Amino acid sequence: MTLPNDFQFSQASLQDYxxxxxxxxxxxxxxxxxxxxxxxxxIENEQHLQIGSEFHRLVQQYxxxxxxxxxxxxxxxGDLKRWWNNxxxxxxxxxxxxxxxxxxxxxxxxxxxxxxxCRLVAKYDALTLSSDHSEKRATIFDWKxxxxxxxxxxxxxxxxxxxxxxxxxxxxxYLNQGNAIQPDQIEMVYWFADYPAQPERFSYRSAQYEQDxxxxxxxxxxxxxxxxxxxxxxxxxxxxxxxxxxxxxxxxVQAGLIEQLEADWVPDIGTEGAVSDxxxxxxxxxxxxxxxxx
Numbered sequence: 001m002t003l004p005n006d007f008q009f010s011q012a013s014l015q016d017y018x019x020x021x022x023x024x025x026x027x028x029x030x031x032x033x034x035x036x037x038x039x040x041x042x043i044e045n046e047q048h049l050q051i052g053s054e055f056h057r058l059v060q061q062y063x064x065x066x067x068x069x070x071x072x073x074x075x076x077x078g079d080l081k082r083w084w085n086n087x088x089x090x091x092x093x094x095x096x097x098x099x100x101x102x103x104x105x106x107x108x109x110x111x112x113x114x115x116x117x118c119r120l121v122a123k124y125d126a127l128t129l130s131s132d133h134s135e136k137r138a139t140i141f142d143w144k145x146x147x148x149x150x151x152x153x154x155x156x157x158x159x160x161x162x163x164x165x166x167x168x169x170x171x172x173x174y175l176n177q178g179n180a181i182q183p184d185q186i187e188m189v190y191w192f193a194d195y196p197a198q199p200e201r202f203s204y205r206s207a208q209y210e211q212d213x214x215x216x217x218x219x220x221x222x223x224x225x226x227x228x229x230x231x232x233x234x235x236x237x238x239x240x241x242x243x244x245x246x247x248x249x250x251x252x253v254q255a256g257l258i259e260q261l262e263a264d265w266v267p268d269i270g271t272e273g274a275v276s277d278x279x280x281x282x283x284x285x286x287x288x289x290x291x292x293x294x
Contacts, residue, residue, distance in 0.1 A: 008121045011160040025231035026245050036244040039258045052145040055083050063107035083193035090196040095139045096128025113171035118220045122167045138181050140164050140188040149195040165204040166212040183209035
């Protein structure tokens with residue numbers, strides 16, 4: 001298969017490929033828009049996506065220097081107001097956000113790098129570069145508005161957790177006065193708007209970087225070598241309830257209920273054992289929105 005010349009691999013497209021080869025083909029290669037909903041109830045899901053988008057925008061404007069008073073007025077009521085108040089209360093505890101830090105967080109920063117004849121791209125909600133005991137530290141932040149807080153094992157399996165630190169090593173030098181950012185200098189933090197005191201942190205290491213380099217290399221080569229007719233459907237039929245292409249693939253017509261998705265696919269904190277690789281917000285296309293909107 002020959003990829004389009006302008007094709008760029010993001011964590012969203014790579015995750016779609018891992019979840020279902022056919023979905024990747026339909027969404028990114030054929031760029032097929034399909035008139036179906038991801039989950040019921042429709043209005044509730046659309047409202048959740050919209051509020052999540054507004055929250056990301058508020059944080060971006062905050063990091064760009066707009067006044068807290070003005071942004072707080074824009075936060076309105078309900079979920080958005082609660083998330084915003086949680087952010088204001090808990091950000092001082094996040095590395096690089098405290099008043100004593102000389103570093104100013106960078107908002108909505110995009111990075112891109114050529115890797116194995118392909119282009120990798122990522123958009124970071126926030127990045128900080130700060131000194132920690134005379135050593136430069138780089139912290140990646142990602143704001144999550146999940147209804148439930150997923151477990152660490154599930155988050156560790158996400159392409160985002162692998163791609164974002166890897167790409168910062170590959171392409172982050174221009175943010176660091178031309179000096180390469182080393183794997184051991186990087187930490188990735190997921191901050192959950194409804195669980196503000198329970199962020200999840202992943203320290204990066206050189207060994208993990210080499211594992212991700214080999215993994216991404218093999219994955220990109222596999223995609224490039226796959227024939228047009230070989231983009232097969234996922235064997236996990238239950239995922240199709242929350243995919244807009246389910247009727248096209250003859251995997252059902254009715255969308256699943258959001259309550260079912262949350263109960264089936266998002267493990268509670270401390271859950272042990274097998275963890276699903278299905279992301280409820282990705283099923284609702286939130287990650288695509290977060291990557292391209294701002």
